[in-house]
Amino acid sequence: MAAVDGEQPQRSESNQYDQPQYQVIANDLRARIQRRDLPPGAQVPTEKDLAAAYGCSRNTVRMALLALANEGLISAGRARAGRTVRRREQFVLTHRVEDQLGATRLRGPDSFGDQAHRLGRAPTQEIEVSIVAAGPDFGTRLEVPADERLVVRRRVRYLDGTPSHLSESYYPLVLVKDTAVLDPQEIVPSVVPLLAALGHRQVRYTDEILTRMPDPEEVRLLEIGVGVPVIEHLRTGWSRERPVRLTRTVLPGDRHQLRYELPS
Amino acid sequence: MAAVDGEQPQRSESNQYDQPQYQVIANDLRARIQRRDLPPGAQVPTEKDLAAAYGCSRNTVRMALLALANEGLISAGRARAGRTVRRREQFVLTHRVEDQLGATRLRGPDSFGDQAHRLGRAPTQEIEVSIVAAGPDFGTRLEVPADERLVVRRRVRYLDGTPSHLSESYYPLVLVKDTAVLDPQEIVPSVVPLLAALGHRQVRYTDEILTRMPDPEEVRLLEIGVGVPVIEHLRTGWSRERPVRLTRTVLPGDRHQLRYELPS
């Protein structure tokens, strides 16, 4: 069945709807996964076997498998271990916002440690503090010029040694100069009361939530699999006068969800 | 440079960090895009030209380009039109939640029409009503058995004729039997006051936000490009006694974001 000479590579053979063969294979495998014929954790047949089963070349099978991997349904192969059907949401970390009974008790993504402990998992983190120019995106949100200097506290958080998520907080340098914010240590209880003591009490905030595919840096830092998107969560905190902090959290989509609990 | 006989396919030639060639090419192109050497909307060089430029086969170039497409950075090719650098967020639809000054004025994703008009764009929708079994996921959230029957109002919304997003609302059939909820028309002002009139006033709700890659059905319905993840937004509405509604919204990640504005 080569593309040699006068032999068309069977379009419309078992394929009345003129779909490429690799998509037919992908659809078939996808259906087998969804009807639990191939349950989560199961071995996907080897590329060679699939090629034999569907009567096509290994590359065609690979196109199907890569498509499924990009949909997040199966893992990439690891040599002798082969591919497996991906397990759904092993450890979902919930980022909760509550507003209970008039008492505005709000817990944001920073309750990470609490939740980890409640799940019986050991949270660790690496903190890195630096000073950067705001740039257009962050400058707009913090209402400062693009060349304004910001303190950024970047943390990679881990659960039981496995990367969980990335969280960066930005503060205008003028607001936090000569404070513990510049110290690359955990600030207890958190930066919010520290800002309040400096006269910048946070009275409201805005959350923006987007999704996109991770960049290679994030893939490396957070050990994100093929076909797994991330949630980007931007929280801008405001005092009565101005925005005082911006937190950017990047969450691998297969291990996290956000949750808001609110009165109607 | 084939894999013929005694000739290793140049590992470690211009490549001291032992990265596959297609990743080197992808990294190079990614850098050119990020530094606006290839600005949004620009033509990506043809596969043939890239193969010549990098001295490799077209398939290797294709692997690099497919990787970039899966990251959402470039479009798929359309014959003579070639590939282009994808434009960022053409029309971002904001789903806002506000809670202002004690007066709990909350606007959810259902303010779609309002926002569309404010943006000067024409919203349309297709509504489809059916009755389904709850299943485990929806059953748990609505606190009903998995075989409980639910009314589902499914709508595909469009802006200026272009698919915007998918929104499905689920109601236990026993709560809404013989009401307008079963009528596949827009309910004015909305279902929430209708439920309230039936004795199921919504007093709080829970939002769950996840991200994943779209399934082929969603790709087709919403015309989602390669490498674009979706946001799945689940809102469970509660009366004083029980959950009364569940809304599931699927938003293509390249055209939407969620936004919450809350007091601290």
Added chain:
DNA sequence: CAGTGGTCTAGACCACGGA
């Protein structure tokens, strides 16, 4: 060590869309 998936080649034909 045997076999897996990852990478890569050098071809081929096709549908499609811009000029």
Added chain:
DNA sequence: CCGTGGTCTAGACCACTGG
């Protein structure tokens, strides 16, 4: 029309990993 990307083949070598 002609060149583009989409699909497909039939090979090859390699790194890695499980038994």
